[in-house]
Amino acid sequence: xxxxxxxxxxxxxxxxxxxxxxxxxxxxxxxxxxxxxxxxxxxxxxxxxxxxxxxxxxxxxxxxxxxxxxxxxxxxxxxxxxxxxxxxxxxxxxxxxxxxxxxxxxxxxxxxx
Amino acid sequence: xxxxxxxxxxxxxxxxxxxxxxxxxxxxxxxxxxxxxxxxxxxxxxxxxxxxxxxxxxxxxxxxxxxxxxxxxxxxxxxxxxxxxxxxxxxxxxxxxxxxxxxxxxxxxxxxxxxxxxxxxxxxxxxxxxxxxxxxxxxxxxxxxxxxxxxxxxxxxxxxxxxxxxxxxxxxxxxxxxxxxxxxxxxxxxxxxxxxxxxxxxxxxxxxxxxxxxxxxxxxxxxxxxxxxxxxxxxxxxxxxxxxxxxxxxxxxxxxxxxxxxxxxxxxxxxxxxxxxxxxxxxxxxxxxxxxxxxxxxxxxxxxxxxxxxxxxxxxxxxxxxxxxxxxxxxxxxxxxxxxxxxxxxxxxxxxxxxxxxxxxxxxxxxxxxxxxxxxxxxxxxxxxxxxxxxxxxxxxxxxxxxxxxxxxxxxxxxxxxxxxxxxxxxxxxxxxxxxxxxxxxxxxxxxxxxxxxxxxxxxxxxxxxxxxxxxxxxxxxxxxxxxxxxxxxxxx
Numbered sequence: 001x002x003x004x005x006x007x008x009x010x011x012x013x014x015x016x017x018x019x020x021x022x023x024x025x026x027x028x029x030x031x032x033x034x035x036x037x038x039x040x041x042x043x044x045x046x047x048x049x050x051x052x053x054x055x056x057x058x059x060x061x062x063x064x065x066x067x068x069x070x071x072x073x074x075x076x077x078x079x080x081x082x083x084x085x086x087x088x089x090x091x092x093x094x095x096x097x098x099x100x101x102x103x104x105x106x107x108x109x110x111x112x113x
Numbered sequence: 114x115x116x117x118x119x120x121x122x123x124x125x126x127x128x129x130x131x132x133x134x135x136x137x138x139x140x141x142x143x144x145x146x147x148x149x150x151x152x153x154x155x156x157x158x159x160x161x162x163x164x165x166x167x168x169x170x171x172x173x174x175x176x177x178x179x180x181x182x183x184x185x186x187x188x189x190x191x192x193x194x195x196x197x198x199x200x201x202x203x204x205x206x207x208x209x210x211x212x213x214x215x216x217x218x219x220x221x222x223x224x225x226x227x228x229x230x231x232x233x234x235x236x237x238x239x240x241x242x243x244x245x246x247x248x249x250x251x252x253x254x255x256x257x258x259x260x261x262x263x264x265x266x267x268x269x270x271x272x273x274x275x276x277x278x279x280x281x282x283x284x285x286x287x288x289x290x291x292x293x294x295x296x297x298x299x300x301x302x303x304x305x306x307x308x309x310x311x312x313x314x315x316x317x318x319x320x321x322x323x324x325x326x327x328x329x330x331x332x333x334x335x336x337x338x339x340x341x342x343x344x345x346x347x348x349x350x351x352x353x354x355x356x357x358x359x360x361x362x363x364x365x366x367x368x369x370x371x372x373x374x375x376x377x378x379x380x381x382x383x384x385x386x387x388x389x390x391x392x393x394x395x396x397x398x399x400x401x402x403x404x405x406x407x408x409x410x411x412x413x414x415x416x417x418x419x420x421x422x423x424x425x426x427x428x429x430x431x432x433x434x435x436x437x438x439x440x441x442x443x444x445x446x447x448x449x450x451x452x453x454x455x456x457x458x459x460x461x462x463x464x465x466x467x468x469x470x471x472x473x474x475x476x477x478x479x480x481x482x483x484x485x486x487x488x489x490x491x492x493x494x495x496x497x498x499x500x501x502x503x504x505x506x507x508x509x510x511x512x513x514x515x516x517x518x519x520x521x522x523x524x525x526x527x528x529x530x531x532x533x534x535x536x537x538x539x540x541x542x543x544x545x546x547x548x549x550x551x552x553x554x555x556x557x558x559x560x561x562x563x564x565x566x567x568x569x570x571x572x573x574x575x576x577x578x579x580x581x582x583x584x585x586x587x588x589x590x591x592x593x594x595x596x597x598x599x600x601x602x603x604x605x606x
Contacts, residue, residue: 020281025273032280039287046295069294072243076287079250083283086257087276094269106270 333365351458389429395422438507
């Protein structure tokens with residue numbers, strides 16, 4: 001099972017890399033979203049995907065799934081959620097102000113401010 | 114168990130929360146910031162003193178025994194950095210009082226700075242890998258807000274790139290943590306270290322070590338991962354750049370020190386050699402950038418890159434002298450970069466430009482500023498009575514002991530280039546023919562110079578009073594050299 005998840009994570013991260021190398025800001029933001037997904041399911045897979053009940057003591061099971069990676073992912077999801085929303089607003093503001101969403105046109109140096 | 118350890122994190126955090134409630138009352142915000150930073154400074158001084166007398170202080174949050182709970186650890190290395198970081202950010206905020214402007218102050222400038230300090234202090238003090246990630250994010254999110262605060266076109270353009278680079282490096286950090294957890298099954302630094310030592314550092318762990326090097330290198334700006342730094346640090350006003358230049362990259366450097374002295378020290382012929390080569394190239398690239406530009410801010414920014422290379426090389430030397438030199442240079446560099454950026458900020462306030470060609474003859478009406486810039490420049494280059502000298506001597510000594518002759522050559526040569534780059538600013542801006550007459554000046558330096566005076570006084574003390582500082586630095590280097598001291602203090606076996 002881990003193998004499948006790791007391959008999926010690899011595909012997600014490859015797609016993310018491809019999107020982040022493109023010109024449009026929106027595609028880049030989508031890329032960062034996919035990158036976060038890839039990282040999170042990788043974290044889940046690396047914690048081990050053994051069979052076991054959900055980590056709730058009320059379940060009275062013999063074996064539980066590892067609760068630590070789930071807590072880590074929850075934290076990482078919230079953080080990446082916050083950063084993504086900031087990034088989207090920043091992209092929107094930059095689009096309003098700079099009148100372009102093309103990263104190539106956002107190059108330039110001090111002489112072209 | 115010692116609640117003192119959490120104070121440098123808790124005071125800025127509470128302050129930031131209070132400051133969020135009073136965005137329009139600027140005077141009150143300033144008073145609260147100063148009071149909070151004074152308290153944090155006192156707490157850090159007490160912390161350094163306690164660690165010096167009683168050894169490593171730990172705080173188990175919620176009384177959960179490590180490795181099960183999160184533990185905060187203050188050894189001498191982190192307490193020294195906490196103290197320096199607090200003092201430098203204090204001075205940057207005093208500088209901001211007169212330079213940052215009403216508009217930014219009303220939009221939570223002081224609150225964001227306090228959050229930034231929270232993140233930096235937390236990153237220095239934590240003893241848990243995932244908690245380190247979280248504090249990195251606290252620091253980075255505050256820095257995203259600070260870099261774009263004001264919303265000029267340049268800031269918008271550069272912060273897009275800055276945010277993107279840091280989002281990628283954060284995702285890589287999560288991936289590296291996933292691998293580490295998959296291999297050793299724990300995230301407490303001391304526990305990870307002892308388990309890595311038990312099993313021996315296998316090839317897999319060396320790969321993870323290099324992934325961590327990439328992550329922290331992206332944060333700290335080492336070659337070839339420094340590409341985002343010159344543009345991003347150019348965008349915000351000087352008060353914010355000074356804060357970034359003194360603190361942000363240094364947290365990445367601290368993390369490199371921590372991981373490669375505490376956890377991944379078993380395969381130095383691979384990891385430490387890579388670090389050494391990258392650090393050497395970083396020094397050269399920074400020095401080349403510094404001599405190439407005719408822009409005050411750009412020159413100082415490339416000097417950050419050089420300094421990061423010099424400090425990180427301390428890890429590659431991997432002897433007690435090397436670590437001591439690296440730590441000394443790290444403390445010195447936080448202070449002196451703060452001072453230099455604040456002085457350059459005062460120059461910008463007078464002339465309204467960063468271009469060297471458009472300044473000249475400033476010494477006539479601003480002698481104090483001029484001679485202070487001179488002192489800061491020679492301290493940066495490492496001229497004997499000042500602070501840069503001691504760290505570099507220790508690094509040279511460590512490098513010679515470890516027979517890294519190329520590195521010693523590169524570092525001494527780079528000192529020359531660094532000296533040339535800052536003297537270029539000094540000679541062109543303060544001497545030469547006068548460009549601006551008294552009426553053409555854009556503003557005064559009233560209140561802008563004294564924070565830099567304090568930082569320079571500290572720098573002079575670090576140089577002249579080296580005997581006082583030495584025992585502290587050696588204690589820090591000793592802990593880095595022998596990870597079992599750290600592990601025993603945390604796990605108490």
